[in-house]
Structure formats: C-alpha cells, structure tokens
Amino acid sequence: MSAGLVERFDRVVALDNLHPQIHPTPERPAALAAQVELVVGDVTDPDAWDTLLADVTPDVIVHLAAETGTGQSLAESTRHAMTNVVGTTQMLDALLRNSALPRRIVLCSSRAVYGEGAWRREDTGELFYPGQRTAEILERHEWDFAGAEPVAMAASTTTPAPVSIYGATKLAQEALLTAWAQSFGVEPVVFRLQNVYGPGQSLINPYTGIMSLFCRLAKAGESIPLYEDGEVRRDFVLIDDVARAVVAATTAPAPGRLPIDIGSGEDQTIATAAGLIAAYYGAPAPHVTGQYRQGDVRHAWADVSHAAEVLDWSPQYSLAEGIELLASWIDAEQAR
Incomplete structure (x- = not known):
C-alpha cells in the first residue's frame, strides 16, 4: 500500500506506535516504502498529533490504526476502545x-460491524437478523440458525449489529468520523473489510488471523484444527487487493458516503481454506474439533458491487493464489 501511495502523493507520512504485539522489535518495517516518512507515536497521544501536525498539513488521511482482536476484545475492551474510539477522537x-x-479521510473499518448479518428464511424468503449466538447456543453445538441461510453483507442492505467489543468499537469509529467529517466539510470514506490476509502480516500476533496460523501448523506437519464443524464461511481477501482499493479511495472522484464493502466477493468454508494450506505443505488433513470462540460470527462475506461502481475496483486473486503467495512468503521469512 505504501508504494501505491508514494506514486500518487508528493509526501507520505506514517504515524505508528510499532506495537510489540505486531512488531517484534521497534524498528522501521522493512516493507514500508523507502520514501515514506515514519513517525513513531501513538494515536491516543494528543502531543504526538500536535507534533506531527506542526510539520504536516494532510490532504488525505488513511486511518488504519486499530486494535483488531475479536476474541481478545472481550477480555481487553478498554484497550480496544482506547485505540479505536479515543484514538480516532x-x-x-x-x-x-x-x-x-x-x-478526505479513508477509514478502514471491519465487517465485524455487521455481527451475524442478515439471514433469509427458507420457507418465506423473508430477511431477518438472528443476533448473537449465545454461550448456551454454542454449548449445544447449534452452529447455524435453523431453517435459514445467510446472505452477503452490503452496507446498502445490511443493518450493523456487532456481536463483539471489537465490532462495536469499529462501528463507533465509523459514526464518529462520519459525523465529524460532515460537520467540517471533510469527505469520509469508510471501508468495511472482510478477512484480510497475505504477505506482510504479523507472524507473532496471535490475533492476526487464522490463515498465517494455519500455514505455520501445516508447515510443521500438524493437522489444522477446525472450530465448530469446519463449515464456518468467510470471505478471505488478499492484502494486495485491499491495498489497491485503499489507494484508489484516496483519489476516486466521488466515492460517496455509503460504506464500501471490500472482500473477495465469495464465501469459502474454513475447511476449504485449511485444506488448500494442508495440501500446499503436504500436511495431514484438517480435523474438526467442535470448539468455538465467543464473539465469532457463523458466516460472513461481502457484496463488492458497490466498490466496483465507485472505485472501479474488483478483487484479482483467488483463494488458492492468495494462499500460495502467503505460504511462500512465510517460508521465505522463516528461512532468514
């Protein structure tokens, strides 16, 4: 992403606290384009902002700073609210x-704001919102909502209803930015990202996503454990596709105020993704554990037609292609 921004703007400055959960050492990330000026500071620190803005008057801000652990947010809600909500204010x-x-401010929000999203009743075709799967439901291994099928998530048709602290903070972040921006004549562009993965993601962060975890397990010759029944559906979108969308949003002539859903545009089961990774490494077949995680939704994928309209963007990588790119990058990183 940084390389794409450098191509479009005369000056690109990154503010990052280099959090140890993401960065093993407080050093400049190797993947950050050489032309980008790195300022080490925390978004929750007003002095860091004042120091930065004494030197920089931004044309466009890409707001990526966030705590992103869905499960972690249940136990560390203050930490997530501080970064995602107070950091934004x-x-x-x-x-x-x-x-x-x-x-313009481009905010990278999350599909977590939708929660379980909308489902369609099989008998009547009616859309409804089932809400959060409670601990009692999950204990009974009632993974799906009986007599219904999920539908794709789209900002134009799906009402947000987060079921995690993380999702709630991201929805608050969206509302804060939109209200403020519209009051002061700033263009807000909100992205709702699906499950982003790919080369460059942190390999030490246990909350960075399942794809790198699956790769590490398979590379070690282990069978990948599948939560619930393995049929959880997700929309895995490669970071390269997301980066193109973000860069496009910085200069798109009229992206509008409706949040933009970014994903691969198709759903894949966790079992499918794990199977592809196991095959890549020649690892044992994945196995279903029946375990579950509070705050996880059953199914999630995006309708990306709006992104195509306003950004002239579409995802370019299949799941198989993305997994090969991620796995080969992990192999190279661990060979260093």
Missing part, C-alpha cells in the same frame, strides 16, 4: 486544533 480533535483539516 484524538485525531479529529488534533486536526481541528491545528487547523489542519484534510480533504
């Missing part, structure tokens, strides 16, 4: 305080 206050209003 600190940024907005600082922009106003320093008379540094940008033309």
Whole structure:
C-alpha cells in the first residue's frame, strides 16, 4: 500500500506506535516504502498529533490504526476502545486544533460491524437478523440458525449489529468520523473489510488471523484444527487487493458516503481454506474439533458491487493464489 501511495502523493507520512504485539522489535518495517516518512507515536497521544501536525498539513488521511482482536476484545475492551474510539477522537480533535483539516479521510473499518448479518428464511424468503449466538447456543453445538441461510453483507442492505467489543468499537469509529467529517466539510470514506490476509502480516500476533496460523501448523506437519464443524464461511481477501482499493479511495472522484464493502466477493468454508494450506505443505488433513470462540460470527462475506461502481475496483486473486503467495512468503521469512 505504501508504494501505491508514494506514486500518487508528493509526501507520505506514517504515524505508528510499532506495537510489540505486531512488531517484534521497534524498528522501521522493512516493507514500508523507502520514501515514506515514519513517525513513531501513538494515536491516543494528543502531543504526538500536535507534533506531527506542526510539520504536516494532510490532504488525505488513511486511518488504519486499530486494535483488531475479536476474541481478545472481550477480555481487553478498554484497550480496544482506547485505540479505536479515543484514538480516532484524538485525531479529529488534533486536526481541528491545528487547523489542519484534510480533504478526505479513508477509514478502514471491519465487517465485524455487521455481527451475524442478515439471514433469509427458507420457507418465506423473508430477511431477518438472528443476533448473537449465545454461550448456551454454542454449548449445544447449534452452529447455524435453523431453517435459514445467510446472505452477503452490503452496507446498502445490511443493518450493523456487532456481536463483539471489537465490532462495536469499529462501528463507533465509523459514526464518529462520519459525523465529524460532515460537520467540517471533510469527505469520509469508510471501508468495511472482510478477512484480510497475505504477505506482510504479523507472524507473532496471535490475533492476526487464522490463515498465517494455519500455514505455520501445516508447515510443521500438524493437522489444522477446525472450530465448530469446519463449515464456518468467510470471505478471505488478499492484502494486495485491499491495498489497491485503499489507494484508489484516496483519489476516486466521488466515492460517496455509503460504506464500501471490500472482500473477495465469495464465501469459502474454513475447511476449504485449511485444506488448500494442508495440501500446499503436504500436511495431514484438517480435523474438526467442535470448539468455538465467543464473539465469532457463523458466516460472513461481502457484496463488492458497490466498490466496483465507485472505485472501479474488483478483487484479482483467488483463494488458492492468495494462499500460495502467503505460504511462500512465510517460508521465505522463516528461512532468514
């Protein structure tokens, strides 16, 4: 992404606290384009913003800073709210305080704001919102909602109803940015990202996503464990496709105010993804454990037609292609 931004803008500055859960050492990330100026600071620190904005008057801000652990957020809700909610308000206050209003702010939010999303009743075709699967439901291994099928998530038709602390903080983040931006003539562009994976993601962060975890297990010759019944559906979108979408949003002529759903546009079961990874490494077949995680939704995938309309963007990589790119990158990283 940083390389794409450098191509479009004269000056690109990154503010990052280099959190140890993501970065093993507080050093400049190797993947960050050489032309990008790195400022080490925390989005929750007003002094960091004032120092930065004394030197930079932004044209476009890409807001990526977030705590992202769905399960982790249940036990560390204050930490997630501080970064995702207070970090955003600190940024907005600082922009106003320093008379540094940008033309546009691109926020990377999450499909977690939808929660379980909408489902369609098989007998009547009616859409309904089943809400959160409770601990009692999950204990009974009632994974799906009987007599219904899930539908794709789309900002134009799906009402947000988060079922995790993380999702709730991201929805609050969206509302804060939109209300503030529309008050001060700044263009808000909100992305709702599906399950992003690919080369460059942290290999030490246990909450970074299942794809790198699956790769590490299979590479070690282990059978990949599948939660619930292995039929959980997800929309796995390669980071390269997401980066193209974000870069496009910085200069798109009229992206509008409706949140933009970004994903591969298709659903894949966890078992399918794990099977592809196991085959790549010649590992044993994945196995179903029946375990589950509070805050996880059953199925999630995006309708990406709106992104195609407003950004002239579409995903380019299949799941098999993306897994090969991720696995080969992990192999190279671990061979260092």
